[in-house]
Amino acid sequence: MLDRGLESESIEIIREAVAGAAKPVMLYSIGKDSSVMLHLARKAFYPAPPPFPLLHVDTTWKFKEMYAHRARMVAESGMTLLTHTNQEGLAAGVNPFTHGSSYYTDVMKTEALKQALDLHGFDVVFGGARRDEEKSRAKERIFSFRSKGHRWDPKKQRPELWNLYNTHIQPGETLRVFPLSNWTEADIWEYIRAEEIPIVPLYLAKARPVVRRGGAWIMVDDERYPLEPGESPEVRRVRFRTLGCYPLTGAVESGADTLDSVIAETLGARNSERQGRLIDSDQPGSMEKKKQEGYF
Amino acid sequence: MTTRPLRFITCGSVDDGKSTLIGRMLHESKCVFEDQMESLAKDSRQFGTQSGKVDFALLVDGLQAEREQGITIDVAYRFFSTPKRKFIVADTPGHEQYTRNMATGASTADLAILLVDARKGILTQTRRHARIVAMMGIRKVVLAINKMDLVGYEEATFRRITSEFEEVAAGLGIPSVMAIPLSALEGDNVVAPSGRTPWYGGLGLLGLLEGVALEEPLGSAPFRMPVQWINRPNAEFRGACGRIAQGRIRPKDPVRILPSGVETRVKEVLAWGGPQGGAEIGDSITLTFEDEVDVSRGDLLTSPEDAPQVADQFEANLIWMSEHPLVAGRPYLLKLHAKEVTATVTSIKHAVEVNTGAHGAARSLGLNEIGVVNLSLNQPVPFEPYATNRTLGSFILVDKLTFETVGAGMIQFALRRAMNIHWQALEVDRAARARLMGQKATCVWFTGLSGSGKSTLANLLDKRLHTEGKHTYILDGDNVRHGLNRDLGFTEADRVENIRRVAEVAKLMSDAGLIVLVAFISPFRSERRMARDLFPEGDFIEVFVDTPLEECERRDVKGLYAKARRGELRNFTGIDSAYEPPEHPELHLRAGESSLDSCVEAILKHLS
Incomplete structure (x- = not known):
């Protein structure tokens, strides 16, 4: 059943963050959590548009349907979209195949994000992370303090009591704010259904060209994907539980081609949603390490 | 039925099996996915404390350091649901040094599960947890008597611990206690009632939590x-x-x-x-x-009827959360709902010994210490007592320089109603008085080491201004300490109070239209900030008399450095007490390098 308290809490968080910010920005990754976060931001400031831009850190390896959805949502919300790609990484040809997911993520996502934040001088950055996603995220504050260089020190987090958020920072320091901290995957889906929030069609099952890699189905979204000699993608009915860079995002076989059937599958799922994300498990405690370096 | 999740906190120490219980609840409510179970099995072999068997505690201890040391460092939030209800669990550490984390978890909780080891019964730490839970306003407590398997599922043990705890709870004003015999490791009474405790007759823990009513009074x-x-x-x-x-x-x-x-x-x-x-x-x-x-x-x-109180002085419970102790008289930022003001703790009524509840005298509060304090705010704010409304009666204190969250407080009551106090609106104001004297009311604040030349400079400046027909007055460290501040010593707390009084006197004098010259070592940034905040923008001129320590010590006009070096004088600035140099003074005078006259000229130039 839908919990309106979660919505109200998130709106309270968003307003509080903006009230304390000099230059806020919302990270927009185009996925379902970002879609919900964007929707909540629009609600928080209705009838005005949210008083901050969206920022998409573009690795150039997102699904084509994600780019199309991004264009649609920017038009609909009337918000400004900033995109940033790590040009040095791009020039050096950093990609998820030859450089490995860990190095690729560091250069094209974490470094790119830090570049974008420094370039624009944002002091408060909204992210769509949830505590139920992963163990180190379960320990993170809603207002997460980052020292100069965007580093997260899990042992030096500010105490966070009641709904009282400390938004004070020194020049050069930043805050990451997570309005969806207390949402679960099921909450996200139920809310998308109740509010009829547009999502990327990749979340619904459809016949798609895929190849098997490391126990996961990877969709061959464009000609850049390196196939084995003699290999050709097979067509299977698959959908995605999370969306990231297409070569690193595993699909699950599914017949769920409506929101209702996706929700039914999610509630009965036997595997966590981040199972499809290869970058979570590429080294021990990997998410915690990435977060310390500045990853969301 | 409400769809709001039940938020609860689990309290217990490392050995009480707290993380094991949460892990077990997540598992039993089918909220652990297969891929997570697989990595759990892998982690159990590497870090587990159950000799290779699945160690559910590892499900919740998320940070690398925690898994390596087998302890919980920080609050972790866990989510699970049953067909009847959603739950959010704040898993918090049990050690005394983590009181602040427990308070953090408790601040948003509706209910607390207090774990007790059946073999050990009610311990000091159980009382501590119950005290924090009660203070944070949690009214429902589940007493989970764990490790029943190790006492042969014996009813008498369960009854004895329960009745002992009920006394503790009654003393703390916790209205509702539900006791349950458990074995988190074996799974007894976690979901369904266990056959091994037929005498219990109640619901399993999950069933109990599903049925708890959330009042919305x-x-x-x-x-x-x-x-x-x-x-x-x-x-x-x-x-x-x-x-x-x-x-x-x-x-x-x-x-x-x-x-x-x-x-x-x-x-x-x-x-x-x-x-x-x-x-x-x-x-x-x-x-x-x-x-x-x-x-x-x-x-x-x-609503206009039953409007809440508006006040600028409170009595409150305060939990200190910073390594740097609370100093009475030092200004902090106070955030109460969406309002932020400056507040000082005017007195610490008593510290509360968290294990026993005993009251003791205290001059400051250290990390994880709890006290009852009086606070004074720089403006009146609307509020409700914490016991009436947690949202409108809770506040945090933030350090003005480091911006750390240093304290968390709960308002008990207002000490006086600010509504009844009407500041006399002064027709003849500061500017009017100064105009009559043909000058601008200003405070020139000299700060620097002892022997740096502050008083000498202030005196020279005073003479120059006097000859120009200006109305001035000098407040000098030594003079004030002989009179107004003779009750104060040289501890950090006393130095803070020393500066506070001097700043207030300087404020009154400048309100009277005078140019006030203050010559005080004033070693701490936060106190100089406090002084500055008393004056209108531009009327406070901070002059840093920057003479190197070696030079001050060489001069040693009053022989104080020699005394301090011999250990006869404690807390002497520059020797065994810190001097925090100003970051952005209006004037930075290198008095060791330039002549006194040129220093005075520089100040006069700034004043004109």
Whole structure:
């Protein structure tokens, strides 16, 4: 059943963050959590548009349907979209195949994000992370303090009591704010259904060209994907539980081609949603390490 | 039925099996996915404490350091649900040094599970946990007597511990205690009642949690909403955004704006999509008003009947959360709902010994210490006592320099009603008085090491200003310490109070139109900041008399450095007490390098 308290809490968080910010920005990754976060931001400031831009850190390896959805949502919300790609990484040809997911993520996502934040001088950055996603995220504050260089020190987090958020920072320091901290995957889906929030069609099952890699189905979204000699993608009915860079995002076989059937599958799922994300498990405690370096 | 999740906290030490219990609940409610179980099995072999068997504690200890050391360092939030209810668990550490984390977890919880080892019974730490839970306003406690398997599932043990705890709870004013015999490791009474405790006759823990009623007594209480944000996209629209902390609101309802006391009526209750018929406690909304009223962030909107108190002095419970101890008299930022003001702790009434509840005298509070304190705010704020409304009675203290969150407090009551105090509106003001004297009222604040030349410079400046016909006065460290401040010593707390008094005297004198020259070592940045905050922008001139320590020590006019070096003088600035140099003084004088005259000229130039 839908919990309106979660919505109200998130709106309270968003307003509080903006009230304390000099230059806020919302990270927009185009996925379902970002879609919900964007929707909540629009609600928080209705009838005005949210008083901050969206920022998409573009690795150039997102699904084509994600780019199309991004264009649609920017038009609909009337918000400004900033995109940033790590040009040095791009020039050096950093990609998820030859450089490995860990190095690729560091250069094209974490470094790119830090570049974008420094370039624009944002002091408060909204992210769509949830505590139920992963163990180190379960320990993170809603207002997460980052020292100069965007580093997260899990042992030096500010105490966070009641709904009282400390938004004070020194020049050069930043805050990451997570309005969806207390949402679960099921909450996200139920809310998308109740509010009829547009999502990327990749979340619904459809016949798609895929190849098997490391126990996961990877969709061959464009000609850049390196196939084995003699290999050709097979067509299977698959959908995605999370969306990231297409070569690193595993699909699950599914017949769920409506929101209702996706929700039914999610509630009965036997595997966590981040199972499809290869970058979570590429080294021990990997998410915690990435977060310390500045990853969301 | 409410769809709001039940938020609870689990308290217990490392060995009580707290993480094991949470892991077990997640597992039993089918909230652990297969891939997570697989990595759990792998981690259990590497880090587990159950000799290779699945160690459920590893499900919740998320940080690498925690897994390596087998302890919980920080609050972790876990989510699970059963077909009947959603749950959010705050898993918090049990050690005494983590009191602040437990308070953090408890601050948003509806219920607390207190774990007790059946073999050990009620321990000091159980009492500590119960005391914090009670202070944080949690009214429902589940006493989970764990490790029943190790006492042969014996009823007498369970009854003995239960009745002992009920006494503790009654003493702390916890109204509801539900006791349950458990074995988190074996799974007894975690989900369903266990066959091994036939004498128990109650529900399993999950069933118990599913059935707990969440009271919302504030839903029908008078309307209260802190204003978080003024939404003003264009000249036509102006709305006050916030989340309702108490009661409900509809269009046409009268509201009062506090602290101003101005009244108006609600025009529209707005949410996404347009005007609503009304809204209630917990809703985030935007209100527009029938009149053009002055309302800003931090104001409290309230129904005109039963409006809350507005006050600037409180008694409060305070938990200290910083390595750097609380200093009475030092100004901190205080955040209460959406309002931020400057506050000082005027006195520590007593410290509370967290294990026993005993009251003791205290001059300061250290990390994880709890005290009852009096606070004074620089402006009156609307509030409710914490016992009435957690949202409107809780506050945090933030250090003005480091911006750390240093304390968390709960308002008990106002010490006096600011509503009854009317500041005399002074017709003849500071500027008028200064004008009559043909000058601008100013405070020149000299700071620097002992022997740096502050007093010498102040005296020279005083003479120059006097000959120019200006009205001046010098406040000198030594002179004031012989009179007004002769009750103060040289500890950090006394030095803070010393400066506070001097700053207030300087303020009064400059309000009288004088140019006040203050020559004090004033070693701490936060106290100089406090002094600066008393004056209008531009009327406070901080002069850093920067003479190297070696030079001051060489001069040693009063022989104090020699004494301090011999150990006869404690807390001497520069020797065994820190001097924090100003970061942005109006004037930075290198008195060792340039002549006194040129220093005085520099100040005069700044003043003109």
